[in-house]
Amino acid sequence: MKTTASPKAPLPVPTAGHLPERSRRARAEPMSVLPLGDGLYEVESASDHTYLVDLEAGRCTCPDYVFREVRCKHVRRVAIEITEGHTPPPGRVAVSCHDCDETIFVDEDATEPLYCDEHTIRPGDTVVNRETGDRLTVVDVSTLRADAVEIGAADCTVAEYATNEGYDPEVPVVGAVYPHATVARNGVVPSSLRIYVFPRTRLEAA
Ligand SMILES: [Zn+2]
Ligand SMILES: [Zn+2]
Structure with missing residues (x-):
């Protein structure tokens, strides 16, 4: 094939042969993908154009999609970033x-x-009580909030309990036991098996 362009050379006609090229560019070109929620992604191209991709509908606001109705490199790039774990799939968000x-x-x-x-x-996991440094074994991870669970013996909620005041009252509670029960001559001391309830954030995975 001649490499010098002839003035009479016809314009390239889009064919299926362009598809692998879009695929290659989707992966190789610098683009940044920003998840917006609701399955929408903002894609900024190397040329500083910003397009909106609706992944599940396979739609994009770029000319390639709008005028040629092809699966453009932006839609492909979003799919690649999700597959590779760089951006959250529709319905999910990235948090720390x-x-x-x-x-x-x-x-x-x-x-x-x-x-x-x-x-x-x-x-069954071992956790550390951030206030005391004690190690405990988790018994239950609840969905109930610290400000909704009463500590019977203290006549207040877990959130109100004095040493819990520095923790968010809206976090769920976790029940845990100290790992070594006290064993007296006549058997296990029941109070040593008591389950203590903490705001989740007061405990740290050990
Ligand atoms: Zn596009
Ligand atoms: Zn972590």
């Missing part, structure tokens, strides 16, 4: 873990505090 800087993708309606895998606590 409460206890570290790791970015996690959570449901759009998820409530704080949110944690990465490493900092998520489950029954």
